[in-house]
Amino acid sequence: MRKLVKNKNVLLIEDNTELQNLISTFLKSYNYDCFVYSQPLEALEEFKKESSKYCIVILDLGLPGMDGFDLFKKLKEIKNIPIIISTARDDIGNKIHGFELGADDYLSKPYEPRELVLRIDATLKRYTDDDKIKINELFIDLDKKTVFLDDHQIEFTKIESEIFFMFINNINKVVSREDILNQTSLKKDTKNRTIDMHVSNIRFKINDDSKDAKYIKSVWGIGYKFIDDN
Template sequence: MNKKVLLIEDDLQMQKFIIEYLKDYGFDCIAFDQPKDAIENFKENDYSIIILDLMLPEMDGFDLFKKLKQIKNTPIIISSARGDIGNKIHGFELGADDYLAKPYEPRELVLRIEHILKKSFNKTINIGDFVIDKENRTVFMDNYPIDFTKIEFEIFLFLIENQNKISSREQILNATSLDINTKNRTIDMHISNIRFKIGDDSKNPKYIKSVWGIGYKFVG
């Protein structure tokens, strides 16, 4: 399992502490305090997870979050003193995998990282009528292959991995390689195509339910 961590934190004392603590658990942590430096490094390197502070110089953490997701869909844990419910909701709406409000026990950070990586490391998902091979980007339904496009696969995988949770259109957008300016109706069109390919009736869905005014939920 790749245990390379990108830490973006402008508190250098906190940065050093996290690096040393994660090292004790076998993680290779590379840290930056400047958002632009972090972005350039992220373009050239692969990380298993990102730990992102929100209060950064020159760029708000949420704006940096969006830029990172546009480059690669790497899991992100937000680590911030901005622990109010409004910031947490916004973080999860953008597609954050977790949100830790400072101060927190460093052991909790390790446990949450390990939980996310374990979920990401499992390359095959068996759920209901479906078998999803994440590495080869294939979906089988009752042993028959489903011919999804790249975007359809990304959306379907995101819904599957968030089974029984309501996923907003914004969350779906940020979890896929769709352009950040994609309209809601385009996402709805992709959902419609997915439903057609898996034989799901939008009026009486077995797998993907619409949640009025919010988004969708996989329940199969």
């Protein structure tokens, strides 16, 4: 079970090849995986498909074919992700405009790569939330009792939600059918097959397969175990 910000994939949108290589290499030494795009439209298409993959965006403003501020707004429309602007535009007007749009930080080139790492670390700390975790493709808000799969919220019934969050509160522990019966709002005379049906519905909604369980493993004769190998 991982805090949401433990995802350390960085989307770098920068058309300077030398700077791409410098930043990518340096971030890798600090355990960040850097995915680089020179063309804003390609970066935008990638972000539309894989926004949940990234924890932060490093964005140059002087890009070919699209102004960086326009790209900034399009990225934010897709997902409210932390964005650090990395640019040669060091005048106060651009800085103010960047922060007005919602930039988390603004670095004027040239700068030391170590400074960028420190800014990334500081930005992600502000986004740390102990109530938000990630398990494989699932994003879970423990406080709001919401679950997202690939940025789409899963609609559980009341009973399904109770069972699911009971599993989450007992990661890698066996939860018996009796536990489920006693700790949810199921009627006390509920049959085992009804409990199994609810679990089957949960599996379907979180894209799990009982024959090759990624999340919910059946424990023969007892109940279930929600597994997380991370």
